[in-house]
Amino acid sequence: MTMPVISPSILNCNIARLEDELTKISSADIAHVDVMDNHFVPNLTWGLPVVEACVRTGIMPIDAHLMIADPDRWAPAYAEVGCASVTFHAEAAGAPIRTAREIRHFGARAALALKPSTDIAPYIDLLPEFDMILVMTVEPGFGGQSFLDTMLPKIRRTREAIDASALDLSIQVDGGVSRSTIEQAAEAGATNFVAGSAIFRAEDAYEEIATLRSLAHSHMH
Template sequence: MSLPPILISPSVLDSDLSRLSEEVGRIESADLVHLDVMDNHFVPNLTFGLPVVQRLLEHTSMRADVHLMIENPDTWATAYAEAGAASVTFHAEASRAPVKLARELRERGARAAVALRPATPVEPYLDLLPELDMILVMTVEPGFGGQSFIDGVLPKIARTRAAIDALGADIWIQVDGGVSRQTIGRAADAGANVFVAGSAVYRADDPAAEIATLRELATASWTR
Protein backbone atom coordinates (compact mmCIF):
# COMPACT_ATOMS: atom_id res chain seq x y z
CA MET A 1 0.00 0.00 0.00
CA SER A 2 1.34 3.47 -0.89
CA LEU A 3 1.92 5.88 1.95
CA PRO A 4 -0.62 8.67 2.43
CA PRO A 5 0.57 12.20 1.68
CA ILE A 6 2.21 14.19 4.45
CA LEU A 7 0.27 17.46 4.61
CA ILE A 8 0.78 20.55 6.76
CA SER A 9 -2.34 22.60 7.46
CA PRO A 10 -1.55 25.69 9.57
CA SER A 11 -4.41 27.04 11.66
CA VAL A 12 -5.11 30.75 11.37
CA LEU A 13 -6.32 30.76 14.98
CA ASP A 14 -2.93 32.08 16.11
CA SER A 15 -2.66 34.63 13.33
CA ASP A 16 -3.73 38.28 13.27
CA LEU A 17 -7.38 37.76 12.36
CA SER A 18 -7.81 41.46 11.57
CA ARG A 19 -5.53 40.84 8.56
CA LEU A 20 -6.75 37.37 7.70
CA SER A 21 -6.13 37.42 3.95
CA GLU A 22 -2.58 38.70 4.43
CA GLU A 23 -1.93 36.17 7.18
CA VAL A 24 -3.00 33.32 4.88
CA GLY A 25 -0.53 34.69 2.36
CA ARG A 26 2.27 34.03 4.87
CA ILE A 27 1.68 30.26 4.70
CA GLU A 28 1.38 29.72 0.96
CA SER A 29 4.00 26.96 1.11
CA ALA A 30 1.62 24.87 3.22
CA ASP A 31 -0.64 22.23 1.71
CA LEU A 32 -3.87 23.57 3.22
CA VAL A 33 -5.06 26.43 5.38
CA HIS A 34 -6.96 25.31 8.49
CA LEU A 35 -9.98 27.47 9.32
CA ASP A 36 -11.42 26.97 12.81
CA VAL A 37 -15.09 27.94 12.92
CA MET A 38 -16.27 28.23 16.56
CA ASP A 39 -19.71 29.28 17.79
CA ASN A 40 -19.17 29.79 21.56
CA HIS A 41 -21.66 26.99 22.19
CA PHE A 42 -20.03 23.71 21.18
CA VAL A 43 -16.73 25.16 22.39
CA PRO A 44 -16.15 28.14 24.71
CA ASN A 45 -14.69 30.40 22.05
CA LEU A 46 -15.96 32.47 19.13
CA THR A 47 -14.04 33.00 15.89
CA PHE A 48 -15.74 33.55 12.53
CA GLY A 49 -18.41 31.97 10.38
CA LEU A 50 -19.59 31.38 6.84
CA PRO A 51 -19.45 34.98 5.49
CA VAL A 52 -15.79 35.37 6.48
CA VAL A 53 -14.84 31.99 4.98
CA GLN A 54 -16.70 32.80 1.78
CA ARG A 55 -14.89 36.10 1.33
CA LEU A 56 -11.51 34.64 2.24
CA LEU A 57 -11.84 31.90 -0.37
CA GLU A 58 -12.46 34.60 -2.97
CA HIS A 59 -9.01 36.02 -2.21
CA THR A 60 -6.79 32.96 -1.88
CA SER A 61 -5.86 30.04 -4.08
CA MET A 62 -5.05 27.87 -1.07
CA ARG A 63 -7.21 24.85 -0.35
CA ALA A 64 -9.33 25.43 2.73
CA ASP A 65 -9.49 22.82 5.48
CA VAL A 66 -12.56 23.93 7.46
CA HIS A 67 -12.98 22.59 11.00
CA LEU A 68 -16.48 23.19 12.37
CA MET A 69 -16.56 23.37 16.15
CA ILE A 70 -20.23 24.27 16.18
CA GLU A 71 -23.58 22.97 17.28
CA ASN A 72 -25.85 21.61 14.55
CA PRO A 73 -23.28 21.04 11.79
CA ASP A 74 -25.97 19.04 9.96
CA THR A 75 -27.55 22.37 9.04
CA TRP A 76 -24.44 24.45 8.33
CA ALA A 77 -21.65 22.21 7.07
CA THR A 78 -22.76 21.87 3.45
CA ALA A 79 -22.68 25.65 2.98
CA TYR A 80 -18.92 25.60 3.56
CA ALA A 81 -18.53 22.96 0.86
CA GLU A 82 -20.63 25.09 -1.48
CA ALA A 83 -18.38 28.07 -0.66
CA GLY A 84 -15.41 26.11 -2.03
CA ALA A 85 -13.82 24.45 0.98
CA ALA A 86 -11.65 21.52 -0.07
CA SER A 87 -12.37 19.66 3.17
CA VAL A 88 -15.08 20.11 5.79
CA THR A 89 -14.74 18.52 9.23
CA PHE A 90 -17.66 18.23 11.64
CA HIS A 91 -17.60 16.87 15.17
CA ALA A 92 -19.00 13.43 15.89
CA GLU A 93 -20.28 14.75 19.21
CA ALA A 94 -22.40 17.40 17.46
CA SER A 95 -23.79 15.68 14.36
CA ARG A 96 -27.12 13.87 14.55
CA ALA A 97 -26.68 12.09 11.21
CA PRO A 98 -22.96 11.82 10.38
CA VAL A 99 -23.30 9.46 7.41
CA LYS A 100 -25.96 11.60 5.77
CA LEU A 101 -23.87 14.71 6.34
CA ALA A 102 -20.69 13.10 5.01
CA ARG A 103 -22.51 12.08 1.84
CA GLU A 104 -23.90 15.57 1.37
CA LEU A 105 -20.42 17.07 1.70
CA ARG A 106 -19.02 14.69 -0.89
CA GLU A 107 -21.89 15.47 -3.25
CA ARG A 108 -20.86 19.12 -3.06
CA GLY A 109 -17.25 18.37 -3.92
CA ALA A 110 -15.59 18.53 -0.49
CA ARG A 111 -13.71 15.86 1.39
CA ALA A 112 -15.86 14.70 4.30
CA ALA A 113 -14.22 14.43 7.70
CA VAL A 114 -15.32 13.68 11.24
CA ALA A 115 -13.54 15.03 14.34
CA LEU A 116 -13.26 13.33 17.71
CA ARG A 117 -12.50 15.01 21.03
CA PRO A 118 -9.62 13.40 22.98
CA ALA A 119 -11.98 11.35 25.17
CA THR A 120 -14.32 10.28 22.34
CA PRO A 121 -13.58 6.67 21.31
CA VAL A 122 -12.98 5.98 17.64
CA GLU A 123 -14.41 2.44 17.64
CA PRO A 124 -18.06 3.45 17.02
CA TYR A 125 -16.95 5.16 13.80
CA LEU A 126 -14.68 2.51 12.32
CA ASP A 127 -17.55 0.80 10.51
CA LEU A 128 -18.32 4.16 8.88
CA LEU A 129 -14.84 4.62 7.43
CA PRO A 130 -15.93 4.08 3.80
CA GLU A 131 -18.20 7.12 4.16
CA LEU A 132 -15.31 9.37 5.21
CA ASP A 133 -12.23 10.91 3.63
CA MET A 134 -10.52 11.90 6.87
CA ILE A 135 -10.71 11.46 10.62
CA LEU A 136 -9.50 14.31 12.81
CA VAL A 137 -8.20 13.04 16.14
CA MET A 138 -8.01 16.03 18.47
CA THR A 139 -4.80 16.07 20.49
CA VAL A 140 -6.10 18.87 22.74
CA GLU A 141 -9.56 19.85 23.91
CA PRO A 142 -11.06 21.93 21.08
CA GLY A 143 -11.58 25.62 21.52
CA PHE A 144 -8.24 27.39 21.99
CA GLY A 145 -4.81 27.41 20.37
CA GLY A 146 -1.52 27.06 22.18
CA GLN A 147 -2.46 24.03 24.31
CA SER A 148 -0.12 21.14 25.14
CA PHE A 149 -0.24 17.95 23.06
CA ILE A 150 -2.03 15.03 24.79
CA ASP A 151 0.16 11.95 24.34
CA GLY A 152 -2.62 9.72 25.65
CA VAL A 153 -4.37 10.13 22.30
CA LEU A 154 -1.54 8.42 20.37
CA PRO A 155 -2.93 4.88 20.83
CA LYS A 156 -6.26 6.05 19.36
CA ILE A 157 -4.41 7.36 16.30
CA ALA A 158 -2.64 4.02 15.95
CA ARG A 159 -5.91 2.06 16.18
CA THR A 160 -7.45 4.33 13.56
CA ARG A 161 -4.48 3.84 11.21
CA ALA A 162 -4.65 0.06 11.67
CA ALA A 163 -8.33 0.03 10.77
CA ILE A 164 -7.77 2.18 7.69
CA ASP A 165 -4.87 0.02 6.53
CA ALA A 166 -6.95 -3.14 7.04
CA LEU A 167 -9.65 -1.61 4.89
CA GLY A 168 -7.13 -0.62 2.23
CA ALA A 169 -8.74 2.79 1.92
CA ASP A 170 -7.35 6.23 1.09
CA ILE A 171 -8.51 7.91 4.29
CA TRP A 172 -6.38 10.55 5.98
CA ILE A 173 -5.79 10.97 9.71
CA GLN A 174 -5.43 14.53 10.91
CA VAL A 175 -4.16 15.68 14.29
CA ASP A 176 -4.92 19.10 15.72
CA GLY A 177 -3.54 20.61 18.91
CA GLY A 178 -0.05 21.08 20.27
CA VAL A 179 1.61 20.05 17.00
CA SER A 180 5.22 21.25 16.98
CA ARG A 181 8.76 20.11 16.23
CA GLN A 182 8.68 18.20 19.51
CA THR A 183 5.41 16.33 18.89
CA ILE A 184 4.87 15.93 15.15
CA GLY A 185 7.16 12.90 14.90
CA ARG A 186 5.21 11.01 17.57
CA ALA A 187 1.93 11.76 15.83
CA ALA A 188 3.30 10.63 12.46
CA ASP A 189 4.77 7.50 13.99
CA ALA A 190 1.31 6.64 15.37
CA GLY A 191 -0.22 7.01 11.91
CA ALA A 192 -1.30 10.61 11.36
CA ASN A 193 -0.50 12.21 8.02
CA VAL A 194 -2.23 15.62 8.15
CA PHE A 195 -0.94 18.04 10.77
CA VAL A 196 -2.62 21.20 12.01
CA ALA A 197 0.03 23.53 13.43
CA GLY A 198 -1.07 26.96 14.57
CA SER A 199 1.21 28.61 17.08
CA ALA A 200 4.23 26.61 15.88
CA VAL A 201 3.91 28.19 12.44
CA TYR A 202 2.51 31.64 13.09
CA ARG A 203 4.82 32.40 16.00
CA ALA A 204 7.90 31.34 14.04
CA ASP A 205 10.22 33.99 12.65
CA ASP A 206 9.94 32.33 9.23
CA PRO A 207 6.61 30.49 8.77
CA ALA A 208 7.68 28.95 5.45
CA ALA A 209 10.84 27.50 6.99
CA GLU A 210 8.86 26.14 9.94
CA ILE A 211 6.38 24.48 7.59
CA ALA A 212 9.26 22.84 5.73
CA THR A 213 10.82 21.64 8.99
CA LEU A 214 7.56 20.16 10.25
CA ARG A 215 7.02 18.38 6.92
CA GLU A 216 10.54 16.92 7.06
CA LEU A 217 10.10 15.69 10.63
CA ALA A 218 6.77 14.04 9.85
CA THR A 219 8.12 12.43 6.69
CA ALA A 220 11.13 11.06 8.56
CA SER A 221 8.85 9.36 11.07
CA TRP A 222 6.78 7.82 8.28
CA THR A 223 9.75 6.53 6.29
CA ARG A 224 12.24 5.57 9.03
Protein backbone atom coordinates in the same frame (compact mmCIF):
# COMPACT_ATOMS: atom_id res chain seq x y z
CA MET B 1 4.72 6.78 0.12
CA THR B 2 2.12 9.30 1.28
CA MET B 3 3.46 12.81 1.70
CA PRO B 4 2.57 14.67 4.89
CA VAL B 5 -0.02 17.42 4.62
CA ILE B 6 0.75 20.55 6.61
CA SER B 7 -2.34 22.56 7.57
CA PRO B 8 -1.53 25.79 9.39
CA SER B 9 -4.37 26.87 11.67
CA ILE B 10 -5.16 30.57 11.30
CA LEU B 11 -6.75 30.66 14.78
CA ASN B 12 -3.94 32.84 16.14
CA CYS B 13 -3.29 34.90 13.02
CA ASN B 14 -3.87 38.64 12.70
CA ILE B 15 -7.44 38.53 11.41
CA ALA B 16 -7.32 42.21 10.37
CA ARG B 17 -4.69 41.20 7.79
CA LEU B 18 -6.21 37.88 6.76
CA GLU B 19 -5.02 37.93 3.15
CA ASP B 20 -1.44 38.72 4.23
CA GLU B 21 -1.57 35.97 6.84
CA LEU B 22 -2.73 33.41 4.26
CA THR B 23 0.07 34.54 1.93
CA LYS B 24 2.54 34.06 4.80
CA ILE B 25 1.61 30.34 5.03
CA SER B 26 1.02 29.70 1.33
CA SER B 27 3.88 27.19 1.12
CA ALA B 28 1.70 24.83 3.18
CA ASP B 29 -0.77 22.41 1.61
CA ILE B 30 -4.04 23.80 2.96
CA ALA B 31 -5.18 26.43 5.48
CA HIS B 32 -7.06 25.15 8.54
CA VAL B 33 -9.90 27.48 9.57
CA ASP B 34 -11.50 26.84 12.97
CA VAL B 35 -15.19 27.72 13.19
CA MET B 36 -16.42 27.90 16.81
CA ASP B 37 -19.93 28.83 17.87
CA ASN B 38 -19.68 29.31 21.65
CA HIS B 39 -22.06 26.36 22.11
CA PHE B 40 -20.15 23.22 21.13
CA VAL B 41 -16.94 24.81 22.44
CA PRO B 42 -16.51 27.73 24.85
CA ASN B 43 -15.13 30.14 22.27
CA LEU B 44 -16.46 32.20 19.38
CA THR B 45 -14.36 32.71 16.26
CA TRP B 46 -15.91 33.29 12.84
CA GLY B 47 -18.46 31.73 10.54
CA LEU B 48 -19.36 31.22 6.92
CA PRO B 49 -18.66 34.76 5.60
CA VAL B 50 -15.04 34.76 6.84
CA VAL B 51 -14.45 31.21 5.58
CA GLU B 52 -15.91 32.16 2.20
CA ALA B 53 -13.63 35.24 2.14
CA CYS B 54 -10.63 32.95 2.73
CA VAL B 55 -11.74 30.73 -0.16
CA ARG B 56 -12.23 33.72 -2.45
CA THR B 57 -8.66 34.96 -1.97
CA GLY B 58 -7.63 31.92 -4.02
CA ILE B 59 -4.34 31.85 -2.15
CA MET B 60 -4.64 28.22 -1.04
CA PRO B 61 -7.25 25.52 -0.41
CA ILE B 62 -9.32 25.87 2.77
CA ASP B 63 -9.94 23.14 5.36
CA ALA B 64 -12.92 24.15 7.55
CA HIS B 65 -13.01 22.58 11.02
CA LEU B 66 -16.53 23.07 12.37
CA MET B 67 -16.58 23.03 16.18
CA ILE B 68 -20.27 23.83 16.15
CA ALA B 69 -23.59 22.47 17.31
CA ASP B 70 -25.94 21.15 14.59
CA PRO B 71 -23.36 20.53 11.84
CA ASP B 72 -26.02 18.50 9.98
CA ARG B 73 -27.68 21.83 9.22
CA TRP B 74 -24.61 24.02 8.63
CA ALA B 75 -21.74 21.88 7.32
CA PRO B 76 -22.88 21.48 3.67
CA ALA B 77 -22.82 25.28 3.17
CA TYR B 78 -19.08 25.32 3.86
CA ALA B 79 -18.57 22.81 1.05
CA GLU B 80 -20.91 24.79 -1.18
CA VAL B 81 -18.82 28.00 -0.85
CA GLY B 82 -15.74 26.12 -2.02
CA CYS B 83 -13.87 24.66 0.94
CA ALA B 84 -11.64 21.79 -0.16
CA SER B 85 -12.34 19.87 3.05
CA VAL B 86 -15.05 20.16 5.70
CA THR B 87 -14.69 18.55 9.13
CA PHE B 88 -17.54 18.21 11.62
CA HIS B 89 -17.61 16.65 15.08
CA ALA B 90 -18.96 13.17 15.78
CA GLU B 91 -20.27 14.40 19.15
CA ALA B 92 -22.43 17.11 17.54
CA ALA B 93 -23.80 15.29 14.49
CA GLY B 94 -27.21 13.64 14.50
CA ALA B 95 -26.90 12.22 10.97
CA PRO B 96 -23.18 11.92 10.18
CA ILE B 97 -23.58 9.77 7.06
CA ARG B 98 -26.11 12.10 5.44
CA THR B 99 -24.00 15.14 6.34
CA ALA B 100 -20.82 13.56 4.95
CA ARG B 101 -22.63 12.71 1.70
CA GLU B 102 -23.94 16.26 1.37
CA ILE B 103 -20.41 17.63 1.86
CA ARG B 104 -19.08 15.27 -0.82
CA HIS B 105 -22.00 16.20 -3.09
CA PHE B 106 -20.61 19.75 -3.23
CA GLY B 107 -17.18 18.43 -4.17
CA ALA B 108 -15.39 18.75 -0.83
CA ARG B 109 -13.66 16.08 1.20
CA ALA B 110 -15.70 15.04 4.25
CA ALA B 111 -14.00 14.54 7.60
CA LEU B 112 -15.12 13.39 11.04
CA ALA B 113 -13.52 14.89 14.15
CA LEU B 114 -13.24 13.18 17.53
CA LYS B 115 -12.68 15.01 20.82
CA PRO B 116 -10.04 13.43 23.10
CA SER B 117 -12.58 11.40 25.09
CA THR B 118 -14.42 10.08 21.99
CA ASP B 119 -13.43 6.60 20.84
CA ILE B 120 -13.00 5.69 17.18
CA ALA B 121 -14.59 2.24 17.69
CA PRO B 122 -18.28 3.21 17.10
CA TYR B 123 -17.32 4.92 13.84
CA ILE B 124 -15.20 2.20 12.24
CA ASP B 125 -18.08 0.93 10.08
CA LEU B 126 -18.66 4.49 8.84
CA LEU B 127 -15.08 4.98 7.61
CA PRO B 128 -15.98 4.55 3.89
CA GLU B 129 -18.23 7.64 4.15
CA PHE B 130 -15.26 9.86 5.02
CA ASP B 131 -12.01 11.06 3.48
CA MET B 132 -10.32 11.97 6.76
CA ILE B 133 -10.56 11.39 10.51
CA LEU B 134 -9.43 14.20 12.81
CA VAL B 135 -8.09 12.99 16.14
CA MET B 136 -8.06 16.06 18.41
CA THR B 137 -4.85 16.16 20.43
CA VAL B 138 -6.19 18.87 22.75
CA GLU B 139 -9.69 19.65 24.07
CA PRO B 140 -11.12 21.84 21.29
CA GLY B 141 -11.80 25.50 21.91
CA PHE B 142 -8.53 27.38 22.20
CA GLY B 143 -5.19 27.59 20.43
CA GLY B 144 -1.82 27.28 22.14
CA GLN B 145 -2.57 24.17 24.22
CA SER B 146 -0.11 21.32 24.84
CA PHE B 147 -0.26 18.13 22.76
CA LEU B 148 -1.94 15.25 24.63
CA ASP B 149 0.37 12.29 24.06
CA THR B 150 -2.33 10.07 25.58
CA MET B 151 -3.98 10.36 22.14
CA LEU B 152 -1.18 8.43 20.41
CA PRO B 153 -2.79 5.00 21.01
CA LYS B 154 -6.05 6.34 19.51
CA ILE B 155 -4.18 7.53 16.41
CA ARG B 156 -2.66 4.03 16.13
CA ARG B 157 -6.06 2.33 16.52
CA THR B 158 -7.53 4.60 13.87
CA ARG B 159 -4.64 3.85 11.49
CA GLU B 160 -5.06 0.08 12.07
CA ALA B 161 -8.81 0.30 11.37
CA ILE B 162 -8.23 2.25 8.14
CA ASP B 163 -5.51 -0.16 6.98
CA ALA B 164 -7.66 -3.20 7.87
CA SER B 165 -10.46 -1.81 5.68
CA ALA B 166 -7.98 -1.08 2.85
CA LEU B 167 -9.31 2.47 2.69
CA ASP B 168 -7.50 5.61 1.62
CA LEU B 169 -8.27 7.91 4.53
CA SER B 170 -5.95 10.46 6.02
CA ILE B 171 -5.63 10.98 9.76
CA GLN B 172 -5.38 14.57 10.87
CA VAL B 173 -4.07 15.68 14.25
CA ASP B 174 -4.91 19.09 15.68
CA GLY B 175 -3.64 20.63 18.90
CA GLY B 176 -0.15 21.27 20.20
CA VAL B 177 1.53 20.09 17.00
CA SER B 178 5.11 21.41 16.85
CA ARG B 179 8.67 20.28 16.14
CA SER B 180 8.68 18.44 19.47
CA THR B 181 5.44 16.49 18.87
CA ILE B 182 4.97 16.02 15.11
CA GLU B 183 7.31 13.03 14.90
CA GLN B 184 5.33 11.07 17.53
CA ALA B 185 2.07 11.82 15.72
CA ALA B 186 3.54 10.72 12.37
CA GLU B 187 5.00 7.57 13.90
CA ALA B 188 1.53 6.70 15.29
CA GLY B 189 -0.04 6.99 11.83
CA ALA B 190 -1.09 10.61 11.33
CA THR B 191 -0.64 12.04 7.83
CA ASN B 192 -2.20 15.52 8.10
CA PHE B 193 -0.86 17.94 10.68
CA VAL B 194 -2.57 21.09 11.93
CA ALA B 195 -0.14 23.55 13.49
CA GLY B 196 -1.15 27.01 14.64
CA SER B 197 1.06 28.66 17.23
CA ALA B 198 4.16 26.77 16.03
CA ILE B 199 3.87 28.34 12.58
CA PHE B 200 2.45 31.80 13.34
CA ARG B 201 4.88 32.45 16.18
CA ALA B 202 7.89 31.31 14.15
CA GLU B 203 10.25 33.96 12.80
CA ASP B 204 9.91 32.50 9.32
CA ALA B 205 6.62 30.69 8.64
CA TYR B 206 7.87 29.19 5.34
CA GLU B 207 10.91 27.72 7.06
CA GLU B 208 8.81 26.34 9.92
CA ILE B 209 6.40 24.68 7.46
CA ALA B 210 9.34 23.08 5.63
CA THR B 211 10.85 21.84 8.90
CA LEU B 212 7.55 20.35 10.11
CA ARG B 213 6.99 18.69 6.72
CA SER B 214 10.46 17.15 6.81
CA LEU B 215 10.14 15.91 10.41
CA ALA B 216 6.75 14.34 9.67
CA HIS B 217 7.94 12.75 6.42
CA SER B 218 10.91 11.06 8.09
CA HIS B 219 8.62 9.37 10.62
CA MET B 220 5.66 8.39 8.46
CA HIS B 221 5.28 4.76 7.49
